[in-house]
Amino acid sequence: MAVVEPQPQPALSDAKLAISVVVDDDDVERQMSEEPKEEFDYTQRAQWLRAAVLGANDGLVSTASLMMGVGAVRQDSKAMIISGFAGLVAGACSMAIGEFVSVYSQLDIEMAQIKRENQREGERESINEESEKESLPNPLQAATASALAFSIGAMMPLLAASFIKEYKVRLGVVAGVSTLALLVFGGVGAVLGKGPVGKSCVRVLLGGWLAMAITFGLTKLIGSSGL
Structure with a gap:
């Protein structure tokens, strides 16, 4: 009579190892099947963001500074409005040509x-x-965006001065509207570019104030000296 020898039973540790290998293979296959999430590259916004935000900021600062400079030597509203409109047209054309x-x-x-x-x-x-x-x-497209953005920024101080005839009130309103717009432009640029909002607003605001103050002060000095 033949004797049947007992087959060796797999050890418990070998079974655990086999299970772990199967699980690991499933995890690897699942991870490989999942597509990696692509993060949005905010540097792709650099071109149109620069043309839009900086164009509007330039339009605001240059037009407001020009109007403040004229207001330093002329108190009638007509002179400020005409100078602001001329600055809007000239600046928009210059921005469009330069960007093109x-x-x-x-x-x-x-x-x-x-x-x-x-x-x-x-x-x-x-x-x-x-x-x-x-x-x-x-x-x-870049030239059109720059001209349009410049015009939008320049219209803010221009519209603010169009309905005010009192000299000092008109200057204050132009400065106040320009300040608010500078904060908005700085914040929008920071949000769209995922940058620090506070620093961007302060930087844009101080730059705009400095431009308006220098223009007003130098024009007032030249006007008072009789040159």
Whole structure:
């Protein structure tokens, strides 16, 4: 009669090891199947954020400073309003032209770089080339955004002075509206760019106050000296 030898039973530690290996494999497969979450790159906002926020801030500061300077030597509201409107038009045109030239230069550089890469790597598919062209900066769009943002910023002190005939009250209202707008622009720029709101507001506000104070003081000095 044949004797059946007992088969060795797997040890408890071996079973635990096998289970842990299976679990670990499942975890790895699950982690590999999950797509990593892409974090938004806030530097992508740099171009249009600079054109919009800084354009509006420039329009506000330059127009308010110009109006304060004229108000330092002329007390009639007509002179302040005309000077502010002239500053709005001239500044918007200057911002648009400057932004157009700057972005167009950047576009030429990037197009030249793409051509060099195509020559090294060979011809690419038309779809990839069109995709690259769509991601390039648009000079006309940047110029329009800068002019529009500058005009919006410049309209604030201009509208504030349009309905006030009292000289001192008019200067105070222009300064007050400009102060409030500077705080708003600084806060909006910080929120959109995920930067510190407090520091941004203080920095923009102090810069605007300094520009208006210097313009008012120098114009008053020149006007009083009779030059």
